[in-house]
């Protein structure tokens with residue numbers, strides 16, 4: 001099926017439904033559970049925007065809410081257990097609060113076997129289920145669920161949609177996520193994303209730039225551009241442009257002081273992009289370069305389309321062009337067929353690249369993916385022994401790299417008070433490191449220079465210059 005770009009009229013129709021719900025529900029409370037990646041967080045911000053337009057007020061006590069939405073992720077198996085546990089809890093709660101409306105959306109809603117499971121075990125108290133391609137339709141579905149007391153299940157099986165101008169309520173007033181594209185065409189053999197998020201579709205650059213300009217006017221200082229593979233941004237547009245060209249335009253927007261992006265696929269990382277990052281001060285020098293495995297054999301089975309050597313060559317090329325670069329990564333341990341030798345290749349890349357941080361995962365089987373059908377699945381105890389070794393190595397490197405920062409001066413965007421110590425301010429370096437320091441509340445939202453005085457593994461201590 002084709003990609004559907006929503007018309008203004010279709011969005012307006014939903015705005016009418018927002019008004020109708022507001023007439024019925026203004027002043028009621030809502031809560032959203034968000035699982036998974038930054039793209040899901042960004043979609044929860046859109047849900048929040050729509051729900052607020054409908055007159056609801058956010059509560060962080062879910063038991064108090066009249067509307068509870070589960071925005072799910074299906075990348076890892078334990079997410080399923082978590083969500084089923086939560087739904088069970090709300091089933092009990094709803095006995096005393098029968099008017100509570102419970103909705104479920106996100107990636108799990110696009111998996112037919114999960115929808116069947118939800119209906120079987122929690123069908124009676126789930127009021128609405130909608131998928132990733134029709135998030136914009138939420139006001140209409142909610143209205144029908146409330147007004148017509150109907151159970152609404154609306155999931156589209158298609159290549160996807162692009163919906164612009166949906167209200168948004170952002171978590172932070174300082175840094176914002178901006179989704180630049182949806183879906184993925186890569187079909188890595190372990191990954192469920194292309195099946196639940198559809199094919200790659202880029203937003204028009206004009207719409208992205210308008211959103212960033214608006215954020216700059218509102219006082220936002222840091223922007224993260226999001227996509228499953230930002231390096232293929234723009235290829236599908238009527239007038240194709242590269243991701244580097246889009247980034248170059250974002251850099252020119254006054255007021256935005258730091259720009260990040262996730263995730264780039266190593267196979268598509270262009271020289272144009274490397275040169276731009278090296279040249280533009282505003283673009284973070286912390287690059288997320290997903291490795292997944294250091295073994296060429298395993299990378300081939302993963303359908304990653306690069307070898308260990310090509311990955312290392314790319315990392316070295318970036319280091320040469322941007323000497324102060326910091327790398328972060330994602331690594332999967334225990335992919336089907338992974339031998340001890342394959343795992344040691346991964347450890348070798350970690351030692352060579354010296355990641356500043358790494359998201360490490362034990363391979364998790366996903367129904368519907370080619371890797372799930374591979375016969376040479378690795379034993380759980382071998383997986384956990386390997387991930388233990390990998391985490392130790394990553395942590396050792398992290399401490400050594402943090403130690404190098406002590407005594408240096410870092411630019412830090414001040415985000416607020418530290419959660420652990422309310423007398424201290426907290427912010428992040430260009431490399432994404434948390435730094436706590438003493439300072440006045442007037443600094444919140446500003447970029448400051450700090451001298452790093454101490455490293456404590458998960459955060460740094462600094463002193464205002």
Ligand code: SF4
Nearest residue numbers: 184186187188191193
């Ligand atoms: S690039 Fe691979 S891992 Fe990333 S979303 Fe696409 S298929 Fe999944």
